[in-house]
Structures are given as C-alpha cells and as structure tokens.
C-alpha cells in the first residue's frame with residue numbers, strides 16, 4: 126500500500142510520515158528530499174535559479190516516476206496537490222491523508238522552525254499568518270480531495286495506522 130501525506134507547509138507531513146512508516150514497518154520517502162538529491166541543491170536555491178514553474182514540473186515528474194517500495198509512506202511538498210493531476214494520481218495509486226491545521230497553528234510552527242521554505246522566506250508574525258490564511262484558502266479544495274482528513278493536533282501513530290489499514 127502507498128500512503129501519501131498532503132497539507133500545508135508545517136502541518137507535519139515529514140514528521141508524521143516518518144512516524145507512520147515506523148509504526149507500519151513501511152519504507153519512508155520524503156519527496157522534497159528526493160527532489161534536492163536529484164538536483165543537487167536546496168529547494169530554495171532551485172526556486173531562485175529556475176523559478177516556481179520549473180520546480181512544479183519536476184516535482185510532479187518525481188512524484189510519478191520515483192520507484193516506490195510496495196509498502197511505502199510518502200511525504201509530499203505543501204504545493205504538490207495543487208498542480209497538474211497530482212492529487213488524482215496519488216488517489217489512483219494509493220491512499221492520501223490531509224493533515225489539517227489552522228493558519229494560526231501553522232504560523233506558530235513555521236515561525237519557530239528554521240526557514241528552508243522559499244515561499245515564506247522573511248515572513249513572520251502577522252504577515253506570516255495573513256499569507257498562510259490566503260494561501261490555504263486557495264489550496265484547501267485540493268487538499269480536501271484526500272482519501273482521509275485528519276486533525277493535525279489529535280492524531281497518533283496508532284490512529285493513523287488504523288485509518289489506513291482498516
């Protein structure tokens with residue numbers, strides 16, 4: 126079974142992807158990391174040199190062409206579900222889980238973490254909350270196509286495992 130985590134930057138796709146993979150004894154793949162290994166630079170640097178359109182094209186190609194193990198948990202980047210037929214492709218090839226959180230919680234997490242995310246570089250406090258609120262409103266209808274929608278505060282490795290294996 127392939128399980129894809131989707132949702133806004135900072136919702137916990139990478140963190141929970143790894144946890145669920147450990148819990149299920151599945152492989153774990155973080156597509157942002159695969160991207161960086163493939164191009165040999167950071168995503169931020171790739172955005173600066175090639176722009177977002179080039180990033181989105183290669184991101185989609187990597188989603189579809191990576192050779193996944195039979196049983197795998199995949200963490201995607203926050204923008205991936207919005208472009209091309211990526212969301213449909215994930216649902217046709219496995220199950221997807223949208224980790225849902227409010228803009229305030231996302232902003233709090235993203236403000237604390239070191240920023241390696243080009244879209245929020247230099248944004249803090251109120252400006253960051255406003256950016257997330259607007260971007261999440263644009264993106265949420267794509268995230269909501271996920272097979273499962275979970276509350277990002279309440280989930281546990283066991284509750285996620287039950288969701289995808291029942």
Ligand SMILES: Nc1ncnc2c1ncn2[C@@H]1O[C@H](COP(=O)(O)OP(=O)(O)O)[C@@H](O)[C@H]1O
Pocket residue numbers: 132133134135136137138139140141200203234238277278
């Ligand atoms: N309950 C939680 N679950 C996951 N991440 C959390 C939690 N509480 C705080 N955090 C922080 O939020 C951030 C989530 O980042 P990450 O897993 O990289 O998200 P994503 O891959 O969705 O961008 C990390 O900095 C992590 O330390």
Ligand SMILES: O=C(O)C1=C[C@@H](OP(=O)(O)O)[C@@H](O)[C@H](O)C1
Pocket residue numbers: 132133134135138139157168201202203204205241242243244
């Ligand atoms: O939301 C986005 O458009 C992006 C999210 C990032 O992944 P995370 O959601 O893991 O931070 C990464 O793919 C890139 O910086 C673009």
Ligand SMILES: [Mg+2]
Pocket residue numbers: 138139157200201202
């Ligand atoms: Mg991530």
